[in-house]
Amino acid sequence: xxxxxxxxxxxxPQRIDxxxxxxxxxxxxxxxxxxxxxxxxxxxxxxxxxxMSKVVRMGVASAKQALKDAGIETPHIITLGTAYxxxxxxxxxxxxLLTQEETMLTPTAFIQSTHNTVSGQIALLTNCQGHNFxxxxxxxxxxxxxxxxxxxxxxxxxxxxxxxxxxxxxxxTNHSFDIMSRFGTYKHDEEIGNSFTEGTIAGEGxxxxxxxxxxxxxxxAKCLDVMLCADHDIEKQLKKFLKHNHIAAKDIDTCLVGxxxxxxxxxxxxxxxSSLSHAQLLGFKKWCGxxxxxxxxxxxxxxxxxxxxxxxxxxxxxxSGSNDKAPENVLIYNHYKNKYHSFILMQRL
Amino acid sequence: xxxxxxxxKNVEENLDALMNERSGTGYPEFLKTIxxxxxxxxxxxxxxxxxxxxxGMKNALPRTTYLSAIAVEEAIADLKTKVNTKKDFxxxxxxxxxxxxSGNTLGGMDRSEYFCEDxxxxxxxxxxxxxxxxxxxxxxELVAEHLGIHHFVTTxxxxxxxxxxAIIHGSRLxxxxxxxxxxxxxxxxxxxxxxxxxxxxMILDPEPSKPFxxxxxxxxxxxxxxxxxxxxEHVKKELQIETNLFVAGYANANDAxxxxxxxxxxxxxxxxxGEALTLSGLKSTDIQYINAHGTGxxxxxxxxxxxxxxxxxxxxxxxxxxxxxxxxxxxxxGALEAVYSCLSLEHKVVFPNLRHETSMSELSFTPIxxxxxxxxxxxxxxxxxxFGGNCTSIIFSKEQAL
Numbered sequence: 083x084x085x086x087x088x089x090x091x092x093x094x095p096q097r098i099d100x101x102x103x104x105x106x107x108x109x110x111x112x113x114x115x116x117x118x119x120x121x122x123x124x125x126x127x128x129x130x131x132x133x134m135s136k137v138v139r140m141g142v143a144s145a146k147q148a149l150k151d152a153g154i155e156t157p158h159i160i161t162l163g164t165a166y167x168x169x170x171x172x173x174x175x176x177x178x179l180l181t182q183e184e185t186m187l188t189p190t191a192f193i194q195s196t197h198n199t200v201s202g203q204i205a206l207l208t209n210c211q212g213h214n215f216x217x218x219x220x221x222x223x224x225x226x227x228x229x230x231x232x233x234x235x236x237x238x239x240x241x242x243x244x245x246x247x248x249x250x251x252x253x254x255t256n257h258s259f260d261i262m263s264r265f266g267t268y269k270h271d272e273e274i275g276n277s278f279t280e281g282t283i284a285g286e287g288x289x290x291x292x293x294x295x296x297x298x299x300x301x302x303a304k305c306l307d308v309m310l311c312a313d314h315d316i317e318k319q320l321k322k323f324l325k326h327n328h329i330a331a332k333d334i335d336t337c338l339v340g341x342x343x344x345x346x347x348x349x350x351x352x353x354x355x356s357s358l359s360h361a362q363l364l365g366f367k368k369w370c371g372x373x374x375x376x377x378x379x380x381x382x383x384x385x386x387x388x389x390x391x392x393x394x395x396x397x398x399x400x401x402s403g404s405n406d407k408a409p410e411n412v413l414i415y416n417h418y419k420n421k422y423h424s425f426i427l428m429q430r431l
Numbered sequence: 432x433x434x435x436x437x438x439x440k441n442v443e444e445n446l447d448a449l450m451n452e453r454s455g456t457g458y459p460e461f462l463k464t465i466x467x468x469x470x471x472x473x474x475x476x477x478x479x480x481x482x483x484x485x486x487g488m489k490n491a492l493p494r495t496t497y498l499s500a501i502a503v504e505e506a507i508a509d510l511k512t513k514v515n516t517k518k519d520f521x522x523x524x525x526x527x528x529x530x531x532x533s534g535n536t537l538g539g540m541d542r543s544e545y546f547c548e549d550x551x552x553x554x555x556x557x558x559x560x561x562x563x564x565x566x567x568x569x570x571x572e573l574v575a576e577h578l579g580i581h582h583f584v585t586t587x588x589x590x591x592x593x594x595x596x597a598i599i600h601g602s603r604l605x606x607x608x609x610x611x612x613x614x615x616x617x618x619x620x621x622x623x624x625x626x627x628x629x630x631x632x633m634i635l636d637p638e639p640s641k642p643f644x645x646x647x648x649x650x651x652x653x654x655x656x657x658x659x660x661x662x663x664e665h666v667k668k669e670l671q672i673e674t675n676l677f678v679a680g681y682a683n684a685n686d687a688x689x690x691x692x693x694x695x696x697x698x699x700x701x702x703x704x705g706e707a708l709t710l711s712g713l714k715s716t717d718i719q720y721i722n723a724h725g726t727g728x729x730x731x732x733x734x735x736x737x738x739x740x741x742x743x744x745x746x747x748x749x750x751x752x753x754x755x756x757x758x759x760x761x762x763x764x765g766a767l768e769a770v771y772s773c774l775s776l777e778h779k780v781v782f783p784n785l786r787h788e789t790s791m792s793e794l795s796f797t798p799i800x801x802x803x804x805x806x807x808x809x810x811x812x813x814x815x816x817x818f819g820g821n822c823t824s825i826i827f828s829k830e831q832a833l
Contacts, residue, residue: 160685165566167588176547176624184465184627192628193691193818197536197567197588202819205685211702214685214821215596218588220568226585230600233607260554261562312582 083236084304084429087385088245089152089292091144093117094379095285096369100151103386107369107396111275113268114259115285115371119143130207133190135170137253140288141200142207145247149208152292152300157247158238159213160201161230162290163223164251165374166258167197167216173257200251200288210247221418224250224375228308228426235295242296249290250378254371259284267372269343282342285371289378291385297431303388303412304429305381311423316354320415323425335407336387337361338380340416341399342372347420354423355415362404364397377416377424384412384428391430433505433616434770435498436655436757437473440485441505446774449782450802454756456639456651462621470635472621473653473758488577493539493564494620498656498763499574503531503614506658507578515671523579527611527666530583532601533571533658534593534617535762539564541622570618583610588762590817591724592683593617595765598659598825599681605663612666616658616766625761626652632691640727642752643736643798645789650726653758657766659773676773679810679828680711686820692730697738699822700724704742704812707824717810718748718826720781722772724814725752725798726759735814736794748812751799755785765815765823772811776829779806 092098095115097106109115117140122131125146131139141162149155175191196202198216205214213234217226231248238244262268262284269281293305309323324331337358341348355361370379387393387409398404414426435441437455438448448455455473459466462474475482475498482497483490486504507522514520522529542561550557564573571586583604587596594617601615619625629635629652636649662672684706686699693700708715724735732752739747753771760767775781784798809831815823 165568167567175628176544177551179623179627180544180547180551184623187627187631189628189631192624192631195628196590196818198590198817198819198821199690201589202685202690202821205687205820206690209687211685211687211699213683214589214819215587215600215683216589217585218567219571219584219586220566222585223568230603233603236607261550261559264555264559265563310583 083239084306085232085235085293086297086304087291087302088294088298088300089148090302090382090385091147091151091290092382093120093140093144094287094289094370098382100147103390105386105394110368113271113274113283115283116254117286135168135194137168137170137251138194138200138203140253141251142203144249144288144290145204148247148290148292154245154292156208156210157245157292159234160204160210160247161215161227162201162249162251163217163227163375164197165218165220165223166252167218168195168199169253169255169258171195173255204247221374221422222310222424224378225308225310225424229310231293232308235293239295244295246293247290248293250375251288252286252373252375254284254286254373277343277348278345280345282344282372285373285376287370287379289382291382301431302385303431306427306429309425316423317357320355320357320425327427329411331357332360334358334361334411334413336364336393336409336412338364338366338384338412338414340367340377341365342367350420351417362393363399364393365399366397374418377414380414380416381426384414388412388428388430432509432659432770432773433502434657434767435475435502436760436767437475437653438756442770449753449756449771450780452783452785454639454785455653456758464623464626466626469637470626470630471639471651472626473651474621475654491560492573493542493570495535495537495570495618496573498620498654499533499570499618500577502616502656502658503574503578506614506660510660513672513674515673520670528582529580530601530604530610530613531571531575531580532585532587532597532613532615534587534597535567535570535619536588536590536593537619537622537625538567538570540624541620544623589821590819591761592765592815592817592821592823593762595815595823595825596683598678598766598769599683599823601661602678602681605661611663613661614658615661617762618656619654619760619762621652621654634728636727639786640755641786642725642727642754642784643732643791644787645791647727647729647732649728650754651758653760655757655760655763655767657763657770659769675830676776677828677830678825679713680707680826682706682710683823686822688820691818693734693816695734697734699820700735700738700814700816701741703822703824704738707826711826713810713826715743716746718812719808719810720749720775721812721814722768723750723752724816725754727754731816732791733793735816736791740795747796749781749799750796751782751784753782768813769825769827772813772827775811776808776827779808780804781806
């Protein structure tokens with residue numbers, strides 16, 4: 083059953099204007115992309131804003147944008163995905179715990195370190211008393227949350243007003259960047275843009291949206307299905323996924339691919355979708371960086387591409403090879419560390 | 432079913448402790464903390480090495496991983512004994528779509544604490560193997576790999592209702608025919624992070640906790656893991672599985688009041704219990720017993736009690752909290768108490784609420800203080816409430832003989 087995207091919110095390293103529906107590509111070429119935080123004044127009450135850490139601010143702001151865009155004050159339910167939860171608050175409490183040897187501690191950071199802080203805060207600020215879930219399963223956190231959204235909407239298909247606030251959130255901190263660097267996750271600055279070396283670039287983001295059962299004047303696109311790949315034969319699973327949705331490989335005109343510039347993965351990832359011979363391949367991780375819920379950024383891009391009927395040239399993986407087709411069927415294929423592969427099928431209204 | 436907690440390393444030991452009013456409360460012996468004689472906890476009296484050996488996993492993994500694996504393996508073995516069609520039924524090599532959904536709140540925090548001791552001193556220090564399993568999802572992934580579960584694996588973290596929500600999510604995936612069999616539950620081990628965190632909130636009782644007592648002073652933290660295996664109707668038929676227990680209703684609601692405190696009227700609790708009842712199609716008078724969240728904090732027990740009164744009116748079911756036995760096991764408590772609710776139905780018993788002396792002034796009911804045997808139980812409600820206003824209620828029922 084298809085679901086309709088009624089409103090979007092984004093706090094990312096680029097600027098997405100939910101009013102004009104424009105994407106401004108403002109930064110790349112660094113091994114660390116940080117979010118451009120919006121002016122929170124209109125989005126979060128100042129008293130509450132002061133107490134929020136970055137990821138909570140980002141999440142709440144993105145939620146408020148999505149609700150405003152959809153013209154809704156309170157969603158029926160909230161379901162979010164985040165692999166890391168509230169890292170900065172966790173680090174803050176852990177650091178004090180260790181350096182002060184378990185003495186003289188204060189509760190604020192601990193309270194906000196809980197993984198469901200963002201979804202709880204959104205519920206509080208929007209007075210949403212419905213179902214409220216947070217999935218924290220690494221590179222499938224966002225996708226599981228999307229699957230949950232689709233199940234809820236199917237159960238409430240008779241209810242035209244039913245709305246779900248959903249999406250993916252993760253923050254990057256100095257400590258997480260330093261520790262992930264020790265694992266060899268990121269490229270050195272001089273290797274940016276070179277996909278023949280190992281490593282990727284670090285990123286973060288909060289991408290939330292409103293999903294509903296019916297098409298409205300606000301609707302961006304419809305999402306037909308999501309598949310969380312269970313085994314390693316990705317080509318076979320793609321076939322199964324397309325067949326299940328009664329769509330031929332040649333009808334996929336646009337594919338947002340989770341290539342991240344890491345020489346260990348990129349070749350395999352391209353090979354996995356070699357059956358999509360007619361699709362314009364687009365990359366998104368150059369603009370949001372790599373993080374476990376990066377696919378929520380791709381989801382927002384797909385919504386804008388389908389609504390605007392225009393593909394920003396910055397996303398082309400092969401700038402000379404545009405297929406000039408109007409975007410109709412968009413497939414999002416992502417992976418995280420060559421594990422946690424997933425497919426999302428989106429369609430023009 | 433599978434369970435490990437401070438009152439027993441399997442379901443049978445847990446049942447025995449509940450029947451005999453044993454509590455796992457005492458000062459920490461294995462947890463390295465300065466609070467070894469001021470904050471009682473409900474600790475599993477086994478070292479990480481002993482738990483690793485019991486789980487069959489390698490050393491130096493997060494403690495939560497071992498607890499989770501031990502309880503999941505017990506649940507799988509228990510299912511095997513209930514299969515009547517094949518003597519050597521092997522769940523992992525069957526053709527069924529098998530899911531594993533686990534809740535936890537801290538991932539590998541205990542190892543991250545060790546890592547940071549060195550790392551904070553010098554950023555090039557600290558064993559990376561100690562921080563690699565920091566994420567909550569990593570615990571689930573380690574256990575899934577150990578047991579060979581691939582079809583569908585996910586992790587839920589909604590504070591103290593995490594594993595109750597894993598049960599809801601599993602039930603819904605079965606309902607939507609996305610899976611045939613799903614192992615649901617959760618795990619959390621004690622660590623300095625939570626012990627000190629809850630201590631800053633000033634909601635830890637310096638004595639063994641007294642849920643639903645007028646003079647209660649707070650909760651004791653505990654550790655544990657518990658899982659139940661949910662099967663679809665067709666699997667039950669095909670394998671002729673002997674069980675008459677089922678999930679009759681469930682609901683998750685948000686209190687939308689405060690990040691860590693419940694509203695005085697228990698709005699979220701009331702909504703979760705009410706919606707679980709609606710989904711089950713049962714009347715409030717059909718619920719015979721509530722295994723309450725009952726942490727022992729002033730705030731929880733009052734708002735939960737008031738919500739129960741609002742929903743059940745003059746017909747309040749029997750109520751008790753088993754947290755005086757096990758402590759508050761955070762991400763594990765919803766599943767642990769789900770196992771206890773099923774044991775109640777199976778053995779027709781209501782477990783006593785330990786250490787209760789004085790009834791709460793704002794409540795019209797008193798919890799059950801002594802073990803009740805041969806009770807006619809058909810429907811048991813289990814509540815789990817957590818930070819972020821997260822409120823979950825699940826109803827477990829027994830099919831009535833015709």
